[in-house]
Amino acid sequence: MKIAFPATGSDLSSFLDGRFGRATRFLIVDSDTGSFDILENNGNAEASQGAGIQSAQAVIAAGAQVLVSSHCGPKAFKVFQAAGIPILQAQPELLSDLLDKFRNGGLAEMNGPDKAGHAG
Amino acid sequence: MKIAVASGKGGTGKTTFSVALALANRDRARLVDCDVEEPNAHLFLRGGESTTTQVWASVPEVDASLCDSCGKCTSFCRYNALAVAGTAGLLVFPELCHDCGGCILVCPNKALSERKVLRGTIESRVIDGTLELVTGRLEVGSPSAPTVIRAAIENPSALQRRVTIFDAPPGTACSFASCVHQADHCVLVTDPTPFGLHDLDLAIEAIQGMAKPFSVVINRSNGDDDLASRHCRRRGIPVLMRIPERREIAECYSKGGSLLDADPSMGERLRALLDDLHFHVSGGPIL
Amino acid sequence: MSPKEIVVLSGKGGTGKTSLTAAFATFAHKTVLADCDVDAANLHLLLTPRVTETGTFMGGHEASIREADCTSCGLCAELCRFGSVSEIDGWFGITNCEGCGVCVEFCPAKAIDWKPSVTGTWMVSDSIAGTMVHARLRPGAENSGKLASLVRKLARDQAQAQGADIVLIDGPPGIGCPAIASLTGASAALVVTEPTPSGLHDLDRILDLASHFSVPARVLVNKWDLNPELTERIETLARGKGCSVAQRLPYAKEFTQSQMAALPIPLRFPGSELAGRIEEIWKETQSWTMS
Numbered sequence: 037m038k039i040a041f042p043a044t045g046s047d048l049s050s051f052l053d054g055r056f057g058r059a060t061r062f063l064i065v066d067s068d069t070g071s072f073d074i075l076e077n078n079g080n081a082e083a084s085q086g087a088g089i090q091s092a093q094a095v096i097a098a099g100a101q102v103l104v105s106s107h108c109g110p111k112a113f114k115v116f117q118a119a120g121i122p123i124l125q126a127q128p129e130l131l132s133d134l135l136d137k138f139r140n141g142g143l144a145e146m147n148g149p150d151k152a153g154h155a156g
Numbered sequence: 157m158k159i160a161v162a163s164g165k166g167g168t169g170k171t172t173f174s175v176a177l178a179l180a181n182r183d184r185a186r187l188v189d190c191d192v193e194e195p196n197a198h199l200f201l202r203g204g205e206s207t208t209t210q211v212w213a214s215v216p217e218v219d220a221s222l223c224d225s226c227g228k229c230t231s232f233c234r235y236n237a238l239a240v241a242g243t244a245g246l247l248v249f250p251e252l253c254h255d256c257g258g259c260i261l262v263c264p265n266k267a268l269s270e271r272k273v274l275r276g277t278i279e280s281r282v283i284d285g286t287l288e289l290v291t292g293r294l295e296v297g298s299p300s301a302p303t304v305i306r307a308a309i310e311n312p313s314a315l316q317r318r319v320t321i322f323d324a325p326p327g328t329a330c331s332f333a334s335c336v337h338q339a340d341h342c343v344l345v346t347d348p349t350p351f352g353l354h355d356l357d358l359a360i361e362a363i364q365g366m367a368k369p370f371s372v373v374i375n376r377s378n379g380d381d382d383l384a385s386r387h388c389r390r391r392g393i394p395v396l397m398r399i400p401e402r403r404e405i406a407e408c409y410s411k412g413g414s415l416l417d418a419d420p421s422m423g424e425r426l427r428a429l430l431d432d433l434h435f436h437v438s439g440g441p442i443l
Numbered sequence: 444m445s446p447k448e449i450v451v452l453s454g455k456g457g458t459g460k461t462s463l464t465a466a467f468a469t470f471a472h473k474t475v476l477a478d479c480d481v482d483a484a485n486l487h488l489l490l491t492p493r494v495t496e497t498g499t500f501m502g503g504h505e506a507s508i509r510e511a512d513c514t515s516c517g518l519c520a521e522l523c524r525f526g527s528v529s530e531i532d533g534w535f536g537i538t539n540c541e542g543c544g545v546c547v548e549f550c551p552a553k554a555i556d557w558k559p560s561v562t563g564t565w566m567v568s569d570s571i572a573g574t575m576v577h578a579r580l581r582p583g584a585e586n587s588g589k590l591a592s593l594v595r596k597l598a599r600d601q602a603q604a605q606g607a608d609i610v611l612i613d614g615p616p617g618i619g620c621p622a623i624a625s626l627t628g629a630s631a632a633l634v635v636t637e638p639t640p641s642g643l644h645d646l647d648r649i650l651d652l653a654s655h656f657s658v659p660a661r662v663l664v665n666k667w668d669l670n671p672e673l674t675e676r677i678e679t680l681a682r683g684k685g686c687s688v689a690q691r692l693p694y695a696k697e698f699t700q701s702q703m704a705a706l707p708i709p710l711r712f713p714g715s716e717l718a719g720r721i722e723e724i725w726k727e728t729q730s731w732t733m734s
């Protein structure tokens with residue numbers, strides 16, 4: 037299964053980025069093999085609103101089937117919901133630890149956006 | 157002739173001045189409130205029957221049977237108002253849409269059509285049969301101020317007045333520019349404070365960029381040697397009028413009264429001011 | 444822990460918002476300042492900033508017709524929904540471009556350039572009240588909120604780096620894009636108003652905007668003694684909308700006098716009653732935000 041993590045670094049020894057729309061990059065990880073692709077998240081500097089929408093589209097286009105994130109705004113949430121992609125809530129922990137938690141079913145699903153619409 | 161009354165800084169007396177100018181010249185001029193985010197002129201000019209028109213913008217609506225999620229519209233949109241949500245197809249975010257219509261044109265499958273969304277209202281009133289006021293009002297939360305400003309300006313004059321006074325939005329950016337752009341002359345209202353004068357210079361920079369003629373009115377003035385007068389003299393900027401700093405004027409304003417209520421003699425000066433401006437702009441008297 | 448963002452707004456201009464933000468800043472510890480009122484910004488006039496970092500923000504694009512290649516077909520004028528294309532004697536030109544890109548895409552002669560436009564300049568500075576992030580919007584430029592958003596982002600980054608608890612934002616007047624950009628996702632809004640019909644009218648709209656974005660709001664009536672009755676009405680309106688009400692401030696010459704001295708009120712009039720009241724209001728606002 038392909039899982040998207042907003043990441044502070046470029047491999048599984050980095051941490052979950054506390055942001056979604058303005059995260060520097062995403063790691064798209066294959067939960068079976070542990071291999072991953074890096075999806076850089078440029079081009080959101082221009083948007084005063086809607087950065088989450090762009091990131092959501094990019095993550096979906098990269099083939100992610102699940103998103104693991106600490107936050108999600110309402111517009112991005114709408115996009116994931118429409119695409120049938122669950123968002124699992126997590127703290128900014130080590131990605132390798134989160135991957136283990138995912139495999140053991142230890143991450144809960146986000147039922148709604150946890151932030152009001154925001155810019156920045 | 158169209159006169160825009162603007163100011164770099166908010167709160168200097170732009171609406172106070174434009175309301176008084178319109179009242180003193182009601183037989184030959186009308187007022188259009190273009191400060192659509194926070195219109196205030198109507199608070200001082202009350203009464204009369206109003207007609208309201210709505211300002212609609214067109215946001216895209218997708219026909220899912222025709223959309224193949226090619227993403228051309230999402231790449232085109234500069235405002236992130238469209239998103240392809242995987243196999244679920246296209247999502248629209250109307251609150252981000254700036255009504256440019258580009259996505260509808262760009263779609264190769266003609267899957268997008270227009271849906272009307274309310275962006276603002278234009279209210280037109282004639283007070284006591286002589287004073288015409290048009291008020292533009294932006295819907296709270298809408299991003300489309302310039303659209304509503306243009307609609308207010310294009311509203312036809314009920315009384316066929318030859319002179320239109322625009323109460324412009326404050327600031328020096330696109331809303332202000334979309335209003336001043338339509339005028340023949342811009343009157344900038346300032347007060348003799350460092351903030352007021354700092355922002356006056358920025359407004360002048362913007363106006364010079366548009367090659368518009370302008371002049372200045374000093375509100376809450378302490379005399380012709382106050383900070384603002386010296387500032388204008390040094391720069392060779394013509395000062396049309398000084399409105400003195402007086403507690404009676406402030407109190408009158410706080411009760412919803414106009415400058416003419418506080419000082420009726422200002423009426424004559426405001427008529428002469430409009431005559432002068434008209435000569436300047438059109439080379440002749442107001443007929 | 445992300446810093447809390449407190450945005451100071453007004454609805455109506457000229458109520459004393461910027462003067463009060465500067466005054467609060469002198470009492471605020473572990474705080475980074477953000478001047479998001481980028482259109483004719485004033486906060487820097489009171490805080491003597493020394494710029495440590497700066498950059499140019501290219502926030503969007505502008506269309507520009509290449510005369511040599513233009514065939515005067517007029518399609519751009521037909522398609523432009525913003526009235527930005529004008530024609531004089533068969534020559535077409537663009538002014539006040541909205542930056543949507545439609546004409547560029549559809550010009551049959553590909554005669555329209557799509558140029559990145561300079562929205563403004565951003566600055567990170569050291570000021571007499573701590574780190575301050577501010578900007579200068581190019582006069583006439585589009586003010587869609589992007590520059591204000593950038594200022595907020597940079598201020599948050601600074602706060603994170605310094606371990607500051609609060610980002611104090613000097614917000615813009617009005618309810619348009621820049622106000623929206625300053626408000627969304629903020630922890631709290633302090634709205635400074637005045638007891639006049641305009642003050643009341645504009646307050647109503649900015650409180651609706653804050654509510655629209657789920658930001659709790661607190662209302663402060665400045666110059667309250669100009670009209671005590673209207674002050675009461677305003678505070679009743681605020682409470683009716685579920686907002687909290689801060690202590691009132693009387694009309695005070697110190698506001699203008701401090702501006703003339705290019706200083707925040709507590710530094711120009713240290714130990715004064717007014718400075719004391721402002722400090723109390725700041726402390727109350729801080730605890731209200733944190734709760």
